[in-house]
Amino acid sequence: MGKLAVGTVVAKSFLSLARVLADSFRRYHPETPFFVLLSDEVDGYFDPASESFQVLRLSDLGIPDLARFRFHYTRQELMYAATPYLLTHLLEQGFSGAAFLKQESLVVGELTPVLELLGRRSIVLTPHLLEPLCGEEGIERELNILQSGVYNVGFLGVSATPTGRAFLTWWRERLFEHCRHEVPRGIHFEQRWLDLVPAFFDDVEVVRDPGFNVAHWNLPERKVAVSGDDVTVDGHPGRFFRFSGFDPGRPDAVTRYNDRLNMSNLGGAAEIFRRYVRLLDAAGYHETKEWPYAYGQFANGRPIxxxxxxxxxxxxxxxxxxxxxxxxxxxxxxxxxxxxxxxxxxxxxxxxxxxxxxxxxxxxxxxxxx
Structure with missing residues (x-):
């Protein structure tokens, strides 16, 4: 396996999330470089040189027609649309493989099993669910997954093979203009496009390990146990958790997307959420979340x-x-x-x-x- 790189994308108001993610990743993989793509401008709010990771700018990535690309997306959409450009840039820097982690994630164990796959596979995907759900509620949840995409972009890996590069070219072309939440058109940001990947490209690995991408969409089925620093999920080593829809200001609510979940019925996973809140506090969450988005207004200060x-x-x-x-x-x-x-x-x-x-x-x- 050659040298790998891992990265994420944030606007500066999400910088504290990137800090927590990067620190948790380096705890288990100190030799693997971690990059943060800033889909925003620094504007004097922080010093990139003082961060523990390398900060990249959109202008570093060679995105064609960058001003147009930035303008026709909201802050959230631009973060998502920039993902394949980040992965492409890392491969162009000479890394044999690159992995993406969503900014609202916490690594709780070694990611070696999926990182090693990049030495054998061109594309690595992780699904939302690993088995059929039960009952009417299960059907509704599966329907929701079908609208947002079978595969979750909380983790995605790609290697510097012709197939891996062809996938990134295709994904970049689609996301340049089609990375919005338009469910009637079959679009759920950058994610729904991945449903086509196993049909379009060879050499794709789908990770079926319950320790990966643990989040509100699969927590009802997954049994989480925490003993000190050791985390297991369904008896397997825990790898990383996603905090999609979680608001640290409302720590009893697991996610805004499912009001049936709360800390009282979350089992051992509740400790992971509490740990995440503490880490965000230490990383300056309450300060950074107020930082303004540089591309949210015209040069005269009027909102777009x-x-x-x-x-x-x-x-x-x-x-x-x-x-x-x-x-x-x-x-x-x-x-x-x-x-x-x-x-x-x-x-x-x-x-x-x-x-x-x-x-x-x-x-x-x-x-x-x-």
């Missing part, structure tokens, strides 16, 4: 909003005439154009509502006359 991003996406290549979509100093900029456009649309809507009201009033008069 979903309407602005939607209009920009609809323009396609016609938006190129504006240059940097965040800029507001040039005579013809996207901010000015979008405000005129939105104003015009609202004028049309108000006029239409007025016409409809007169039409309805007229119908009521006619009806009353009969």
């Amino acid at each position: 909003g979903e309407r602005g991003r939607y209009l920009y996406r609809r323009l396609g290549r016609r938006a190129d005439r504006f240059g940097d979509p965040l800029a507001t100093s040039s005579p013809e900029n996207f901010f000015r154009w979008s405000r005129r456009r939105v104003g015009m649309l609202w004028t049309i809507k108000r006029a239409w509502w007025a016409v409809r009201k007169k039409w309805r009033d007229g119908l009521q008069l006619l009806s009353g006359g009969r």
Whole structure:
């Protein structure tokens, strides 16, 4: 097995999560380099050189049309869409394999079994579930999984083989514009695309170890035991936990996605959640979570909003005439154009509502006359 690298992606308000993840990973793999891609700007809020991991910027990754890529996504969407670009960059730096861990994760044991797979397989995936669920509730949970994707991007590994590189090229192309939560269109951010991977690419390994990717979607079935630093899941060594939908400010709630789960019915996993809260506190969570997102407003400080991003996406290549979509100093900029456009649309809507009201009033008069 050649030299491997591991990384994650965060906006700066999630920096404390990256700190906890990186520290927990290095505890078990001190020789493996850990990278954090910042899908944001530092803006003086922290010193990348003082962090215990190497910080990468989006501008380091050679993303084509970067200004457009950043603008048409929200903070959450951009973090997700940047994932294949990070993995591609690590392979281009000469690593024989690269693994991605979602920022809201905690490593509780060695990841050697999956890291070693990168010496034998091109692509390594982890599923949400390992066995069929029971009853009506189980069917509902399986339906939810089908909407979000069979495989979870809490962990993903890829090696520097032709197949691995072909997969990343395909995934990058899809996520450049199609990394949003649009379930009716079959899209759940970057994740739903992975359903196609075993059909499109050879040399794919699906990890069926219950110690990996332990989270709210499989905690009802998995028995977690904690004894000091030793964690087991269904009798197997614990590897890493995901805290998807977990709010450290509401430590009794396991996730906003499942109100049936709480700390009182979580068993041994509750200790892992309590441990995670303590680690986040020590990593500056309450400070970093307030840090603003650099790409959430125009250069004049006005918020972009979903309407602005939607209009920009609809323009396609016609938006190129504006240059940097965040800029507001040039005579013809996207901010000015979008405000005129939105104003015009609202004028049309108000006029239409007025016409409809007169039409309805007229119908009521006619009806009353009969």
